[in-house]
Amino acid sequence: MMLFSRVIKEKIIVSVLAFCALLTVLTTIGILYVLLSEAFVFFTEVSIVDFLTDTQWTPLFADKHFGILPLLSGTFLTSLIAISVALPIGLTIAIYLNEYAHEQFKTVIKPILELLAAVPTVVYGFFALTVVTPFLQSFFPEMAGFNSLSAGFVMGIMIIPYVSSLSDDAISAVPISLRHGSLALGASRLQTAFRVIVPSAASGIIVSVLLAISRAVGETMIVAVAAGQQPRLTLNPLVPIETITTYIVQVSMGDVPQNSLEYRTIFAAGITLFVFTFILNNIGHWFNKKYHRKYE
Amino acid sequence: MAEKLKKAEGSFKIESKDVHLYYGDFHALKGINLSMLENTVTALIGPSGCGKSTYLRLLNRMNDLIPDIQIKGQVLIDGQDIYQLKSSEIDHLRRNVGMVFQKPNPFPKSIFENVAYGLRVNGITDKSFIENQVEKTLREAALWDEVKDKLKKSAFELSGGQQQRLCIARALAIEPSIILMDEPASALDPISTGKIEDLIFQLKKDFTIIIVTHNMQQAGRVSDFTGFFYLGELIEFDKTKKIFTNPSKQETENYITGRFG
Numbered sequence: 001m002m003l004f005s006r007v008i009k010e011k012i013i014v015s016v017l018a019f020c021a022l023l024t025v026l027t028t029i030g031i032l033y034v035l036l037s038e039a040f041v042f043f044t045e046v047s048i049v050d051f052l053t054d055t056q057w058t059p060l061f062a063d064k065h066f067g068i069l070p071l072l073s074g075t076f077l078t079s080l081i082a083i084s085v086a087l088p089i090g091l092t093i094a095i096y097l098n099e100y101a102h103e104q105f106k107t108v109i110k111p112i113l114e115l116l117a118a119v120p121t122v123v124y125g126f127f128a129l130t131v132v133t134p135f136l137q138s139f140f141p142e143m144a145g146f147n148s149l150s151a152g153f154v155m156g157i158m159i160i161p162y163v164s165s166l167s168d169d170a171i172s173a174v175p176i177s178l179r180h181g182s183l184a185l186g187a188s189r190l191q192t193a194f195r196v197i198v199p200s201a202a203s204g205i206i207v208s209v210l211l212a213i214s215r216a217v218g219e220t221m222i223v224a225v226a227a228g229q230q231p232r233l234t235l236n237p238l239v240p241i242e243t244i245t246t247y248i249v250q251v252s253m254g255d256v257p258q259n260s261l262e263y264r265t266i267f268a269a270g271i272t273l274f275v276f277t278f279i280l281n282n283i284g285h286w287f288n289k290k291y292h293r294k295y296e
Numbered sequence: 297m298a299e300k301l302k303k304a305e306g307s308f309k310i311e312s313k314d315v316h317l318y319y320g321d322f323h324a325l326k327g328i329n330l331s332m333l334e335n336t337v338t339a340l341i342g343p344s345g346c347g348k349s350t351y352l353r354l355l356n357r358m359n360d361l362i363p364d365i366q367i368k369g370q371v372l373i374d375g376q377d378i379y380q381l382k383s384s385e386i387d388h389l390r391r392n393v394g395m396v397f398q399k400p401n402p403f404p405k406s407i408f409e410n411v412a413y414g415l416r417v418n419g420i421t422d423k424s425f426i427e428n429q430v431e432k433t434l435r436e437a438a439l440w441d442e443v444k445d446k447l448k449k450s451a452f453e454l455s456g457g458q459q460q461r462l463c464i465a466r467a468l469a470i471e472p473s474i475i476l477m478d479e480p481a482s483a484l485d486p487i488s489t490g491k492i493e494d495l496i497f498q499l500k501k502d503f504t505i506i507i508v509t510h511n512m513q514q515a516g517r518v519s520d521f522t523g524f525f526y527l528g529e530l531i532e533f534d535k536t537k538k539i540f541t542n543p544s545k546q547e548t549e550n551y552i553t554g555r556f557g
Contacts (some may be wrong), residue, residue: 063497135547150557175401176398177401178403180358180361180395180397180403181362181397181401181402181403181466182400182403182413182417182464183358183390184356184390184467185390185391185394185413185414185417185418185467185470186357186387186388186390186391186393186414186415186417186418186470187387187414187417187418188387188417191417195413195416195417196403196404196413199403199404199405200403200404254360264403
């Protein structure tokens with residue numbers, strides 16, 4: 001009797017756990033279904049070739065163009081600026097914390113760093129718009145009030161913890177014996193860090209960068225507030241642009257009627273974004289699996 | 297006894313005088329007086345935790361990496377007290393005192409780059425010099441014939457024994473005069489161990505070697521002198537033959553005959 005009730009209890013617990021796991025999978029499938037089906041309807045009206053090659057994105061104007069390239073270039077530009085800020089700073093922090101800093105300092109500083117990722121992104125957006133842009137305008141007087149440089153820069157600050165924390169994990173997984181081996185050959189600590197430790201942790205560092213990029217690509221609020229809403233095919237960081245995410249916000253909050261072509265553009269933009277981050281995440285996983293070296 | 301040896305066989309390469317070492321409150325080395333002649337092999341034996349590895353790491357200041365450590369006494373190499381060196385001179389000391397670790401620890405680089413690493417970090421850029429030096433030291437480490445066709449391959453593709461010989465070649469490449477070996481064969485199979493021992497015998501011509509080992513037979517086979525450590529003290533130091541046939545201390549005899557440790 002005891003045994004029987006225990007078996008039942010186990011079964012209930014296992015099925016609850018399985019249901020929770022299933023729920024996340026079902027949610028993903030649901031999102032994919034909505035994205036794909038709406039995007040499919042969109043592509044019956046707009047040719048996929050136009051979508052990928054037209055250099056203008058003006059679905060809300062009288063003269064409609066549905067070229068995704070301006071939005072992609074906006075996303076690409078802001079993400080590129082962000083990672084150019086986050087990679088050097090984040091990696092330097094990770095190396096410093098592991099190879100130089102005192103253990104106590106590390107335990108204090110790491111949670112503070114991770115707070116950067118916890119600041120609401122709308123705060124970052126206004127910081128970019130009202131502090132960084134005026135500051136940068138004193139160097140570049142021709143800079144517009146909305147621009148990708150300050151949005152990208154602030155986004156870079158936000159994703160520093162992604163790079164530093166994951167790189168830090170990768171670096172601290174490098175066995176101490178490699179450090180000793182290098183130091184025993186008369187190498188300095190700096191040489192040891194850059195010639196032995198970073199290459200040994202390369203797979204983890206690359207994964208951290210890919211995840212950070214993926215976060216930057218999906219970031220919405222900062223670019224919506226500070227980068228402008230003008231789809232423009234350009235790599236000039238000083239002028240207003242629009243990213244995929246900003247466009248989706250703009251349309252979702254506007255008065256575009258449901259089930260219209262204009263409304264479906266957000267699903268087309270969404271599926272583009274999804275493909276983008278999906279590829280990045282998969283490259284990350286692939287890298288991790290292929291190059292992750294297990295040390296004893 | 298030490299004085300007699302000195303007169304008979306030339307000058308000491310390494311001298312330690314009343315060396316004490318503390319890890320926090322733990323007194324790990326208690327007044328070690330130990331001197332080694334040039335171009336000899338000295339084996340350090342003793343049970344785990346007796347201080348022999350700690351003593352070894354004292355000689356290239358690898359103990360400096362451990363926080364909360366305190367060292368007293370003198371350690372002279374070629375007559376200079378290495379604990380009086382400025383911190384900028386420690387890299388230089390480590391170039392002169394090479395080290396081979398217990399487990400093979402090749403860098404995640406090619407076989408060639410592993411050996412060239414020590415040269416590169418010491419500022420050598422002459423390509424042909426580096427190539428010659430890599431070949432020369434791989435030959436010295438008796439590894440050249442096995443790896444000459446795959447120098448660009450990752451060092452991780454080698455077997456454990458080959459990796460350890462690569463680590464020896466890596467240490468030889470920067471031309472130290474002393475080589476410290478911390479149980480270099482403990483992670484290897486008997487055949488690889490035999491190769492490492494042959495190698496030690498060969499290297500004695502050019503280097504002063506100090507080897508920590510748990511393996512009595514190994515100490516007997518490769519070394520000229522043997523020091524027995526126990527509980528942080530150097531119990532006995534003498535010619536290897538004497539230690540293994542007629543030790544003067546009871547503890548030494550108990551240890552080498554396997555009565556404890």
